[in-house]
Amino acid sequence: AAVGALTPLPGERVVAGNGFALAPGFIDTHSHADGDLAELPDALGAVSQGITTIIGGQDGSSAFPLRRFMAEREAAPAAVNLAMYAGHNTIRDIILGGDFRRAATAEEVGRMRVLLRQELAAGALGLSTGLEYDPGIFSDPAEVLELARVTAAAGGRYISHVRSEDRRFWDAIEEIITIGRVAK
DSSP: OOOSSOOOOTTOOOOOOTTOOOOOOEEESSOOGGGGTTTOTTOHHHHTTTEEEEEEOGGGOOOSSHHHHHHHHHHSOOSSEEEEOEEHHHHHHHHHTTOOSSOOOHHHHHHHHHHHHHHHHTTOOEEEEETTSTTGGGSOHHHHHHHHHHHHHTTOEEEEEOSOSSTTHHHHHHHHHHHHHHHO
8 A cells, every 4th residue: 555664553563684675476378287286285486486376277278177176275275376268188188088189070169169168168268279289289270269268258368378389470469369359
């Protein structure tokens, strides 16, 4: 509420920091630590850096189903707060399995929409894609756009590891801009 050289109010507790800095906990908005929280609940790599919240489900990979994963984390809490995205690669793998080196059919995209809605209802922040990785690299942009529309309709966010970081970089950037523009 106030900034600067402050005088303690009556009854306020004062702690002398003696050269230390007081900072809020940091949020790691792109964490891959979610998969290790069951085995490493102290999250030492994160908390030793002042991170108090991690956002998992990055680059198209997430725990599934999210409701079960979050219940497990609640039953055996970690030292950090956790929020998750639903991973496109995870959902695509469930629907297509080993036959992923192709565009999904309309029926398969419909089944992906059902799973995505389930994950969004379970608390996913939105949809993450890893379009440079299997199986997402084989997805048609229309598939991703359709799932981004489902996400937007639920008030979720879309994040992406773009389809290319080198030879087709600008095409990849244009793809995610188009997804954002069309899906809102």
